[in-house]
Amino acid sequence: xxxxxxxxxxxxxxxxxxxxLLVELLRGSFGLTGTHVGCDTSQCGACTVRLDGKAVKSCTxxxxxxxxxxxxxxxxxxxxxxxxxxQAAFQETHALQCGFCTPGMIMGALDLIESGERLDEAxxxxxxxxxYCRCTxxxxxxxxxxxxxxxxx
Amino acid sequence: xQDFAYHRPRSIxxxxxxxxxxxxxxxxxxxxxxxxxxxxxxxxxxDLVDLGALGELxxxxxxSGMMTIGAMTRHAVVAAxxxxxxxxxxxxxxxxxxxxxxxxxxxxxxxxxANSDPAADYPAAVIALGATIRTDRREIAADGYFRGxxxxxxxxxxxxxxxxxxxxxxxxYRKFRHPASRYAVAGVFVADFGGSRVRVGVxxxxxxxxxxxxxxxxxxxxLDPAAANGAPLDHGRFNSDLAASAEFxxxxxxxxxxxxxxxxxx
Numbered sequence: 001x002x003x004x005x006x007x008x009x010x011x012x013x014x015x016x017x018x019x020x021l022l023v024e025l026l027r028g029s030f031g032l033t034g035t036h037v038g039c040d041t042s043q044c045g046a047c048t049v050r051l052d053g054k055a056v057k058s059c060t061x062x063x064x065x066x067x068x069x070x071x072x073x074x075x076x077x078x079x080x081x082x083x084x085x086x087q088a089a090f091q092e093t094h095a096l097q098c099g100f101c102t103p104g105m106i107m108g109a110l111d112l113i114e115s116g117e118r119l120d121e122a123x124x125x126x127x128x129x130x131x132y133c134r135c136t137x138x139x140x141x142x143x144x145x146x147x148x149x150x151x152x153x
Numbered sequence: 154x155q156d157f158a159y160h161r162p163r164s165i166x167x168x169x170x171x172x173x174x175x176x177x178x179x180x181x182x183x184x185x186x187x188x189x190x191x192x193x194x195x196x197x198x199x200d201l202v203d204l205g206a207l208g209e210l211x212x213x214x215x216x217s218g219m220m221t222i223g224a225m226t227r228h229a230v231v232a233a234x235x236x237x238x239x240x241x242x243x244x245x246x247x248x249x250x251x252x253x254x255x256x257x258x259x260x261x262x263x264x265x266x267a268n269s270d271p272a273a274d275y276p277a278a279v280i281a282l283g284a285t286i287r288t289d290r291r292e293i294a295a296d297g298y299f300r301g302x303x304x305x306x307x308x309x310x311x312x313x314x315x316x317x318x319x320x321x322x323x324x325x326y327r328k329f330r331h332p333a334s335r336y337a338v339a340g341v342f343v344a345d346f347g348g349s350r351v352r353v354g355v356x357x358x359x360x361x362x363x364x365x366x367x368x369x370x371x372x373x374x375x376l377d378p379a380a381a382n383g384a385p386l387d388h389g390r391f392n393s394d395l396a397a398s399a400e401f402x403x404x405x406x407x408x409x410x411x412x413x414x415x416x417x418x419x
Contacts, residue, residue: 001159018159018201019191042189043333045255054229054258060188061259064159065181065205111254129335130253 005066007032008076016063023047023058025066026073034074034103038132045131048104049073055111057130074103077110086110086148095144097135105131109145119149155197161206165312168202169289172310175200180312182225182264185256210263210314215240218320224263224313229254231262241282243324243342247274250328252335263313266298269305269361271392272336276362277326278318280354281342285317299361322347325413328357329405331396338396339405341365343413349373353410358391358402368410378414381407 004013007030014029026032026049035058038046042060049058050072078084083091086106096102105128112119112127119127124145125138133141158175162168172178179198181187190196204210210225215236222231231237232249251257251265251274265275266286278284279295286293289312298306307313321344328340337357344352351372353365371380386406391399 017156019154019156021188040192042185042256045253048255051258055255056259057255060184062159062181062184062188062201062203064161065184065203067161108254111258127254130255 001064003063003067005068006070008072014063018062018064020063021059022049022051022056022061022063022066022071025063026058026071032073032075036100036103038100038104043132044101044104045108045128046101046104048107048131050107050110055108072107074106077106086113086144089144089148090141093140093144093147095137095140097133097137101131101133101135105133105141109148112145113149119146121146154191155194157191157198158200159203160200161203163206165207165209165289165314168204168207169310169312171200171202172312175202178202178310180204180267182267183227183260184264185252185260186264186268186270204263204312213237215320219317220244220320221315221317222262223315224266225261226263228252228257228260228262232257240320241318241324243326243344244278244282244318247278247326247342250274250326250330250335262316266316267305267307267313269299269301269303270336271302271360271362272331272334272338272340272357273362274326274328274337274340274356277337277340277342277354277356279316280356280362280364281324281344281352282318282321282354283344283352284319287314287317288312289314296364299363302360304361319346321345323417325416327409327412327416329409339402339409341406341409341413343410343417345376345417349376351376355406355410358388358406360390360392365406365410372414376414376417378411381410381414 036046038044042057047059160171176199178200181201181203210223212223213234214221228248228251237245284295324344326342328337339357342354356362368384371384388399388403393399
């Protein structure tokens with residue numbers, strides 16, 4: 001079947017089997033390998049992307065379900081030399097060790113920041129409940145999100 | 154994941170008819186349970202009928218003492234809904250405690266209620282508020298709806314359209330959440346409709362959500378949280394697993410009920 005979606009602002013099409021996952025479409029068909037598959041059981045959040053502006057785990061969405069939707073991946077945020085404020089904050093506070101969870105963390109954190117909710121350490125930790133860092137580098141990740149949110153600059 | 158035929162109908166009638174003509178079909182709502190189940194090959198339907206394009210199934214409506222939530226309304230939408238937060242704040246708060254943020258952005262109330270996971274949150278509210286489940290063919294009262302482990306009164310192919318919740322005077326939900334899955338190890342929803350009409354819904358403990366009638370009876374004379382200590386509670390059929398034994402779950406149900414009741418009077 002054919003799937004047409006907008007990825008990072010550009011219209012894309014691909015021929016997929018009905019049981020193709022969104023993350024497989026992004027990585028396999030479109031070569032956007034910044035979105036990682038960690039657990040593949042919708043626990044870890046490494047595959048988090050934005051689907052019509054909301055953070056979702058792309059290992060638990062069928063590519064077909066994203067038909068007509070807008071998808072934003074980590075590649076759509078910033079580029080070397082022109083980092084998104086969240087990416088810059090992760091660099092600034094040393095919020096990554098192995099880096100595997102980082103794209104998912106950033107895509108999840110974007111939702112939090114754009115929610116307009118007043119963020120503090122507790123709300124960032126609760127908001128990123130669905131993202132695991134197996135280096136257990138949570139402390140600096142929380143600092144990065146607060147820095148990007150302007151809450152703790 | 155095994156292969157299946159995928160359908161994305163544009164009307165409820167088409168969805169029901171596609172499901173009926175499938176050899177072994179399944180509706181796909183938010184997919185937060187179904188997709189992991191397909192991956193583990195615990196289910197292998199011949200056809201998936203995706204309800205994602207049925208905009209008429211989404212939304213929160215408040216009218217004449219009833220709050221009606223469309224089956225495809227995402228948990229995050231209920232949690233943030235001004236109507237929900239004003240009319241039944243305990244229900245909005247419950248929705249905000251389901252899973253994690255990403256799950257709440259996809260998961261739907263209809264999917265949760267159709268699935269009847271023993272540890273899901275919404276069923277406790279459906280029971281305690283005495284909700285009505287409106288399907289493509291009839292209305293089902295909460296009391297006869299949950300039948301057992303992943304079992305409901307829904308007939309094969311029956312589609313939930315919306316769920317209507319009577320607005321109580323006050324309500325509260327407390328759960329002991331599993332630290333990894335965030336499902337309820339035990340959860341209790343208490344709804345006070347005034348005039349000593351109190352309903353208590355329990356989830357996480359038994360094969361499916363149920364009313365704790367003995368506590369309701371005890372509360373009908375006085376809304377005393379201590380009633381949760383002694384009201385008869387048969388844990389003979391309670392779940393026993395890595396997270397908690399049946400006996401511990403029974404104790405958690407008492408404590409969650411007490412906390413919910415305390416927050417009502419507080």
